[in-house]
Amino acid sequence: MKTYQSVDAKSGEKLPGHFELFQLEDVNQLVDDAYTAYEQFKQIAAIQRAKFLRCIAVEIMALGDELLIRASQETALSISRLKSERSRTINQLNMFADLVEKGEWVDATLDVKNNSSQGSINIRKQLEPIGPIAVFGASNFPFAYSAAGGDTASALAAGCSVIVKAHPAHAGASQLVANAIQKSIAQCELPNKVYQHVHDIGHEIGQALVLNSKIAAVGFTGSFKGGKALFDLANQRNIPIPVFAEMGSVNPVLLLPQALSEKKDYWAEKYADSITLGMGQFCTNPGILLGIEGEDLVDFTGLLVAKIKDVQPDFMLHEGISKAFHEGLEMRKRMSRTTVYEGDNTNLKCATPSVTVVSGDSFLKHSSLSEELFGPTTVVVQCADKSELRKCIEVVQGQLTGTIIASGEDFKNFKQEYLLLKQGVGRIIFNGVSTGVEVISAMHHGGPFPATTDARYSAVGPDAIKRFARPVAYQNFPNEHLPIALKDTNQLNIYRKINGSITKADLN
Secondary structure (H helix, E strand, C coil): CCCCCEEEECCCCCCCCCCCEHHHHHHHHHHHHHHHHHHHHCCCHHHHHHHHHHHHHHHHCCHHHHHHHHHHHHCCHHHHHHHHHHHHHHHHHHHHHHHHHHHHHHHCCCEEEECCEEEEEEEEEEEECCEEEECCCCCCCCCCCCCCCCHHHHHHHHHEEEEEEEEHHHHHHHHHHHHHHHHHHHCCCCCCCCCEEEECCCHHHHHHHHHHCCCCEEECCCHHHHHHHHHHHHHHCCCCCCEEECCCCCCCCCCCCCHHHHHHHHHHHHHHHHHHHHHHHCCCCCCCEEEEHHHHHHHHHHHHHHHHCCCCCCCCCHHHHHHHHHHCCCCCCCCCEEEEEEEECCCCEEECEEEEEEEEEHHCCCHHHCCCCCCCEEEEEEEHHHHHHHHHHCCCCCEEEEEECCCHHHHHHCCCHHHHHHHHHEEECCCCCCCCCCCCCCCCCCCCCCCCCCCCCCCCCHHHHHEEEEECCCCCHCCCCCCCHHHHCCCHHHHHHHCEEECCCCCC
């Protein structure tokens, strides 16, 4: 039996606990078990699935400080940050429990007409679970997008079984949460393979999961390289499957002239905080600030640099991320006509907050400047005019968010640029910052490629459940053989008499 240990993100010392590495030859059995569990789980009443999700939330909270301390050791994240993320994870589980209980998420639609010109019509449609889901734990969210995170919670809520591949950087925290889920399965008397959790330090197990014919979809949060590799694998299958991959974003910001002239100090402080929030290790940190060159943009840049240089270097999530950040920063320094401002730092495990300043022309010549550099850094692009600004916006299309900082006539004067920015993002923000993602119904956390592999779906909020379901239409089915959301009730008959059809049937 091969095992490995996770390490302390700050000291590099091995932490207690040995985690068994999953073996490639066992993948088929793993997925077969997941499929058998799915066949049983999808038949379970919605109220039982909701109970299960709430039970998981309770068991995670019952882990107490042990979970927080372990996650902090493995990721270098503060206890206060982890408490907040744990709350988000608990809230997500309870949100999906509420959603499943209400039943409206299945989008039940009934078209039943007895006297139409085409004769009788009896077609009813709803969303139904698609099968076992492979979920890859995220390095930067040890709770909210890992063992019991948003992908897992939404897949279970839809009625799918889940296989989680733990992120090796926080294996201990992931295993604690997985144990809490297994305990919940036993308490709720559910198929014990409805949730499975495996460890692997390479790529073979993940690749085998994606290629297995019984896996129905993939949930992934991480790098472009990792997400694109999984996406390509899934499309090489005889029967391709969706990969819902969130692969990072530079979250461009338009800094328009009048807004800067009026509140440059205010925006410099707001953006210094947003750029360095979490040591820049969120997918929504603003990585590119675009403006028209001039005195106000120069002044803003000077204020931003001063404020960011005051932010102390801090540890990154793990050695791999830190190494990539420092290499990316060194590459920026070597580029022609770029200036990198940064503070002092001798610890290569820590990130140095920095600002890269570049002309629009140089930005367009160096494609790597428009790519995400995961860490507390941003690029200020000083464009010569509107035409160059539009070219720069076109280069950075395909993002989770885009922001416009505007005042007075700015919005009117730069409408074409705003519309161009909006075309390439999933969430457009006015006079704010992109960091801070509310887990609510109106939130859309997705965007055109390469930010995600499918801009139609959100990884955050109740709509995330729709990634793991598909519409099924029932034609001329006897009432007793229909799913509960599509059965005849007195209430539905009343609606039919008025409208001829209804949507969002009452599951209760």
